[in-house]
Amino acid sequence: MPCVGDWLNSPLSIVQGIFAQNVSNSDWERKVTEYFKEKLKENNATNWVPSLNDVPVHYLKPNSLVKFRCMVQDMFDPEFYMGVYETVDSNTNARVLHFGKYRDVAECGPQQEIDLNSSQTVTLERQTFYCVPVPGESAWVKEISFLIEPVFSYTITYISASQARVSPSTSYTPSRHKRSYEEDEDMDLHPSKQKEQHMGKSSCSGGDIHGCVEPKRLETEASAGHHVISPNCSPPLDLNFPLPGEKGPACLVKVYENWESFKVNDVLEVFGVLSVDPVLSIVNSEERDSSTLDPMECMDTAEEQRVHSPPASLVPRIHVILAQKLQHINPLLPACLNEEESKTCEFVSNFMSELSPVRAELLGFLTHALLGDSLAAEYLILHLISTVYARRDVLPLGKFTVNLSGCPRSSAFAEHLYRLIQQLVPASYHLRMSIESMNHSRFIPRKDYTANRLLSGLLQLASNTSLVIDETQLEQGQLDTAGVHNVTALGNLITWQKVEYDFSYHRMEFPCNINVLITSEGRSLLPSDCQVHLQPQIIPPNMEEYMSSLLTAVLPSVLNKFRIYLSLLRLLDYSISDEVTKAVEEDFVEMRKNNPESITADDLHKMLLVARFLSLSAGQTTLSRERWLRAKQLEALRKARLQQQKCVNGNEL
Numbered sequence: 071m072p073c074v075g076d077w078l079n080s081p082l083s084i085v086q087g088i089f090a091q092n093v094s095n096s097d098w099e100r101k102v103t104e105y106f107k108e109k110l111k112e113n114n115a116t117n118w119v120p121s122l123n124d125v126p127v128h129y130l131k132p133n134s135l136v137k138f139r140c141m142v143q144d145m146f147d148p149e150f151y152m153g154v155y156e157t158v159d160s161n162t163n164a165r166v167l168h169f170g171k172y173r174d175v176a177e178c179g180p181q182q183e184i185d186l187n188s189s190q191t192v193t194l195e196r197q198t199f200y201c202v203p204v205p206g207e208s209a210w211v212k213e214i215s216f217l218i219e220p221v222f223s224y225t226i227t228y229i230s231a232s233q234a235r236v237s238p239s240t241s242y243t244p245s246r247h248k249r250s251y252e253e254d255e256d257m258d259l260h261p262s263k264q265k266e267q268h269m270g271k272s273s274c275s276g277g278d279i280h281g282c283v284e285p286k287r288l289e290t291e292a293s294a295g296h297h298v299i300s301p302n303c304s305p306p307l308d309l310n311f312p313l314p315g316e317k318g319p320a321c322l323v324k325v326y327e328n329w330e331s332f333k334v335n336d337v338l339e340v341f342g343v344l345s346v347d348p349v350l351s352i353v354n355s356e357e358r359d360s361s362t363l364d365p366m367e368c369m370d371t372a373e374e375q376r377v378h379s380p381p382a383s384l385v386p387r388i389h390v391i392l393a394q395k396l397q398h399i400n401p402l403l404p405a406c407l408n409e410e411e412s413k414t415c416e417f418v419s420n421f422m423s424e425l426s427p428v429r430a431e432l433l434g435f436l437t438h439a440l441l442g443d444s445l446a447a448e449y450l451i452l453h454l455i456s457t458v459y460a461r462r463d464v465l466p467l468g469k470f471t472v473n474l475s476g477c478p479r480s481s482a483f484a485e486h487l488y489r490l491i492q493q494l495v496p497a498s499y500h501l502r503m504s505i506e507s508m509n510h511s512r513f514i515p516r517k518d519y520t521a522n523r524l525l526s527g528l529l530q531l532a533s534n535t536s537l538v539i540d541e542t543q544l545e546q547g548q549l550d551t552a553g554v555h556n557v558t559a560l561g562n563l564i565t566w567q568k569v570e571y572d573f574s575y576h577r578m579e580f581p582c583n584i585n586v587l588i589t590s591e592g593r594s595l596l597p598s599d600c601q602v603h604l605q606p607q608i609i610p611p612n613m614e615e616y617m618s619s620l621l622t623a624v625l626p627s628v629l630n631k632f633r634i635y636l637s638l639l640r641l642l643d644y645s646i647s648d649e650v651t652k653a654v655e656e657d658f659v660e661m662r663k664n665n666p667e668s669i670t671a672d673d674l675h676k677m678l679l680v681a682r683f684l685s686l687s688a689g690q691t692t693l694s695r696e697r698w699l700r701a702k703q704l705e706a707l708r709k710a711r712l713q714q715q716k717c718v719n720g721n722e723l
Contacts, residue, residue: 204532323387377522493621
């Protein structure tokens with residue numbers, strides 16, 4: 071167990087020490103990053119950093135080190151801040167340099183004021199991301215993530231708001247009078263009281279907010295999900311989650327280095343300083359009510375101020391010290407596992423040695439879930455490990471959308487199947503297709519120019535999310551314009567693995583990597599890469615009891631192996647040797663010679679895709695002759711079943 075020292079509880083004091091020792095040069099910023107990077111490597115110290123995904127913000131100490139697993143939902147305008155500023159003691163005229171990095175509030179001692187005209191002032195730039203918890207993150211991911219972290223004892227400290235003193239913000243945005251001030255929930259509930267206390271207690275001479283003293287902290291015990299109504303009776307703050315019913319904190323994540331490498335929809339794990347300073351809400355409230363602001367200076371609208379400066383109790387700030395993109399969010403796997411590491415990692419090699427029995431157990435489990443249909447279970451495994459591994463021009467390579475037709479409608483089979491899949495994959499969403507949902511839901515994210523933010527949509531999902539589309543409840547009706555656009559968006563997602571975001575005057579393509587499974591009675595209205603018609607071997611009298619008993623019968627340790635299996639195989643590299651390539655070509659020519667109309671280039675592509683995932687499902691990173699023959703066999707069985715069903719029903723399936 072690592073010692074929980076100042077670097078965890080008071081990271082800014084560590085930064086202050088490094089800054090003081092290197093004040094004459096800019097090397098201190100690099101040394102800060104290196105210091106925390108080394109600390110987090112010691113004895114799995116990352117597990118000892120409190121996570122905003124698990125701990126409510128009001129239980130966390132302000133200005134402590136925290137982590138957050140999140141998706142970038144939006145990018146705000148860059149903002150300038152005082153990287154270094156100088157204060158002057160009004161009694162002794164002594165001058166002291168301070169750092170403004172990792173802070174929202176410029177802090178200085180009693181009788182000190184900031185010299186805004188100092189030649190020592192250094193203005194720097196930082197990027198703000200609006201981040202939300204990973205959409206559709208499974209409950210088991212949250213539970214396991216919480217279990218592997220230690221239980222902290224959090225002390226709630228209440229400091230009277232009347233003791234709060236005002237310090238200026240360290241930041242502003244270019245070309246806009248942008249406010250980066252927070253509005254604490256307690257002050258929202260008692261705005262007049264807080265303002266009176268501030269006016270009576272402020273020690274800034276002449277009411278000048280640039281005369282600053284040490285700010286005090288206030289922690290509230292408000293629920294993170296509580297909607298705050300501002301004094302002017304504006305509507306509750308919309309946290310802009312892509313999926314309905316999502317919970318967890320949204321955060322303003324302020325990045326100082328290499329923010330160009332992050333983009334919208336990236337999944338990140340950030341380590342940084344938690345900022346929930348209530349002092350800013352006093353200044354924010356006063357500035358919004360002030361009639362002395364030059365209208366030409368204040369270009370942002372009231373709605374934009376409200377969205378970009380939400381209450382810190384609802385949307386805390388994280389000043390990032392370290393950040394990394396996540397390849398996956400499965401807590402049972404190492405966080406970063408590239409191709410080279412996967413070859414030498416002891417964890418991977420140990421698991422790969424027992425891959426065969428895990429696959430056999432998973433196949434049996436899914437066969438029971440699919441009512442005894444082992445062929446459909448084979449294809450479901452291939453679907454669940456599929457991923458877009460490359461793009462050739464506009465074509466996404468590796469996508470494998472499966473249409474599972476023949477699903478019984480009356481027993482809510484599709485609903486129960488999704489619940490089982492939800493227990494296997496780290497992130498998923500069940501989209502129930504109906505005329506009402508198509509016409510009234512927002513699938514495509516849209517730019518709101520009034521609030522200067524990106525309004526989220528159902529299709530703003532993180533990579534490798536499993537999207538299960540249920541057509542079994544679809545009935546006859548009329549799609550309106552919005553419904554047609556939504557169906558088109560689903561088709562583009564499936565075919566091209568991209569979503570066109572709506573920026574009013576134009577549309578911008580955002581590539582994605584979403585696993586789509588479509589459950590339907592007949593052939594789906596949507597495109598797919600592979601249609602598998604379900605042939606139930608058993609019809610349970612009570613579908614809910616049957617599906618629940620399947621999960622109950624699986625040991626937690628076995629279930630975890632299924633989860634590791636599905637996540638790990640997506641990360642493996644794959645290749646085809648020249649020898650096998652030549653054999654496949656000769657086989658294709660022979661098949662065409664025997665029956666030219668029975669197989670096309672598209673059929674060959676599909677067989678190669680099935681062979682790829684079939685090989686990976688067995689832990690093989692190269693295609694063998696055996697796997698190629700097995701892929702041909704599976705495709706022949708699948709096509710024969712579709713042809714049989716077509717003959718029975720007399721229509722195309």
